[in-house]
């Protein structure tokens with residue numbers, strides 16, 4: 001029987017009981033040494049996930065590997081670097097990848113459903129609800145959703161590129177009890193795993209446990225994000241109450257059984273709105289607003305909206321509704337927010353009181369520059 005609960009899971013030994021898990025597998029765990037899809041590795045993963053589903057649990061699989069799978073049919077010996085060829089490879093590879101999953105899960109009597117998402121789909125309310133409904137229904141029908149980024153329509157500016165952060169947002173979307181990130185290393189190490197002296201970190205209780213850890217080494221040849229995007233993903237998930245196990249695909253059975261494999265990241269916060277989660281951790285900002293000392297105090301200490309009067313400069317080319325950074329007079333980022341005006345309107349507003357703006361420019365120009373509901377304070381990042 002699976003455990004259904006609103007409180008974050010605090011003990012990894014309870015993982016076998018949780019109802020809904022998201023499992024993200026990276027390209028590096030599905031490929032051979034030449035970077036091509038290795039169907040044996042895919043099957044080994046499916047065997048473990050199918051056993052879990054067949055024992056009454058739900059699994060959402062976030063799988064990379066479309067580009068890697070498309071390399072062979074396109075005659076590419078290396079992973080393409082330019083966006084257009086990556087999109088072509090993903091377009092060819094995604095269908096083949098899902099065909100492999102369809103066959104492998106069918107051997108266990110299970111069906112799969114393909115779900116392709118863009119960053120927008122995990123953030124904008126209309127799309128978000130749609131994706132949530134579809135995923136919920138698939139799970140209710142006993143189907144295993146297989147999620148990937150919709151590579152062919154994602155442009156450079158808005159794409160995730162890696163699936164690590166997508167997996168965290170999907171975990172939030174489906175109210176997962178836990179997330180598992182599977183990669184080509186068996187856990188987080190104190191430094192690049194190939195360096196002598198680097199040691200596996202068994203447990204991370206919060207950002208403080210990550211101080212001094214070197215995650216800058218390039219990832220595998222086929223993967224994209226490396227450990228940096230994995231820790232960003234972990235930060236998103238754990239901050240919204242979802243604990244994470246990071247380990248290798250070879251250890252997935254042990255990880256889901258709650259054994260001491262890989263690295264366990266405890267939940268650090270509670271569920272929050274997806275929009276603010278996105279704003280805090282994942283959105284790419286379009287500009288920055290420089291606050292004076294009074295505005296910094298109002299935003300940080302008094303929970304206020306940001307008014308034009310407290311802003312001394314605006315940089316960037318943003319539209320109303322875009323994410324921007326709020327920085328203090330020294331340039332340190334203190335918050336992120338959705339700005340209510342476009343970049344060309346802002347210069348006329350700066351430093352002016354709302355009554356002055358209303359009298360001069362008319363009603364509508366007395367609104368906040370960034371409303372409190374559209375603002376998140378920037379927490380320390382774990383790297």
Ligand SMILES: Nc1ncnc2c1ncn2[C@@H]1O[C@H](COP(=O)(O)OP(=O)(O)O)[C@@H](O)[C@H]1O
Pocket residue numbers: 025026027028029162182183184185187188189190191192193213214215216217218219220221222223224225226227
């Ligand atoms: N401190 C660290 N601990 C573990 N792995 C690290 C660390 N720093 C860098 N890495 C690298 O991150 C890589 C995994 O990322 P990536 O290649 O993007 O995998 P995936 O395709 O699974 O997303 C590993 O191969 C490893 O070399």
Ligand SMILES: N[C@@H](CCC(=O)OP(=O)(O)O)C(=O)O
Pocket residue numbers: 025026027028063064065066067068090148149151161162163164222223224225226
């Ligand atoms: N959507 C892309 C994912 C890119 C990728 O390689 O991601 P990852 O292996 O998770 O670092 C694909 O399916 O090829």
